[in-house]
Amino acid sequence: MKPVIGIAANEQTMIDTDSHWISYTPKNFVTGVQNAGGLPLLLPIGTIYDAKSYIQKIDKLLLAGGQDVSPESYGALPHQKLGATNHRRDLFEMALVKEAVKAGKPVIGVCRGMQLLNVAFGGTLLQDLSLAKEPLLKHVQVPTPFELPTHPVEINMNSRLAEFLPQNYQVNSFHHQVIDELAAEFVVTATAPDGVIEGIESVKSPVMGVQWHPELAYFTIEKERAFFEYFVNKFA
Numbered sequence: 001m002k003p004v005i006g007i008a009a010n011e012q013t014m015i016d017t018d019s020h021w022i023s024y025t026p027k028n029f030v031t032g033v034q035n036a037g038g039l040p041l042l043l044p045i046g047t048i049y050d051a052k053s054y055i056q057k058i059d060k061l062l063l064a065g066g067q068d069v070s071p072e073s074y075g076a077l078p079h080q081k082l083g084a085t086n087h088r089r090d091l092f093e094m095a096l097v098k099e100a101v102k103a104g105k106p107v108i109g110v111c112r113g114m115q116l117l118n119v120a121f122g123g124t125l126l127q128d129l130s131l132a133k134e135p136l137l138k139h140v141q142v143p144t145p146f147e148l149p150t151h152p153v154e155i156n157m158n159s160r161l162a163e164f165l166p167q168n169y170q171v172n173s174f175h176h177q178v179i180d181e182l183a184a185e186f187v188v189t190a191t192a193p194d195g196v197i198e199g200i201e202s203v204k205s206p207v208m209g210v211q212w213h214p215e216l217a218y219f220t221i222e223k224e225r226a227f228f229e230y231f232v233n234k235f236a
């Protein structure tokens with residue numbers, strides 16, 4: 001039996017009006033899971049009361065990128081640099097995480113997904129890079145294409161990431177928010193030279209996240225394909 005990988009979907013309009021809404025996930029998440037031998041299953045944003053039923057149908061949960069996590073999710077007020085949010089998505093994904101952890105099923109978060117995990121476990125975010133005490137690196141690498149890495153990270157060699165990544169690694173970067181206070185049960189697994197947290201994992205449950213985008217470099221960087229191999233076949 002192939003492992004069933006639930007991917008929490010996002011929503012957006014296909015055209016620039018308030019009609020034609022679609023539920024979706026970036027295709028490379030689907031491709032990455034399929035090529036690693038998993039069976040991807042998209043979980044559309046829904047009521048928190050369905051979270052338990054969804055989790056019963058999957059083996060592992062993947063949280064993708066997207067909007068900023070709503071500051072109300074971690075008790076903050078919206079800063080002027082806050083981007084688009086979807087509080088329904090936050091609540092649904094946090095409910096999925098809670099049920100997955102309760103059921104002992106692995107959870108992995110990418111970019112916003114990692115930030116959502118930190119918030120779900122009681123941590124906080126900086127709403128924009130400009131709010132850091134010291135100037136940070138360019139973490140929104142536009143206009144450099146996303147399949148190219150643009151800044152280094154140091155991998156914690158006592159982490160799950162070290163099972164498939166070298167200590168000195170290069171990642172792509174497309175995030176204007178960063179983790180501020182790390183949730184109590186997480187440890188840092190990857191750090192940028194400016195101190196920005198680029199990877200986390202729980203010391204209690206099979207829960208981990210990365211701040212970069214393995215799916216966007218899937219076809220250009222072999223190690224990013226290893227990310228999917230690890231998640232689908234080894235992460236437990």
Ligand SMILES: [Mn+2]
Nearest residue numbers: 139173174211
């Ligand atoms: Mn970065």
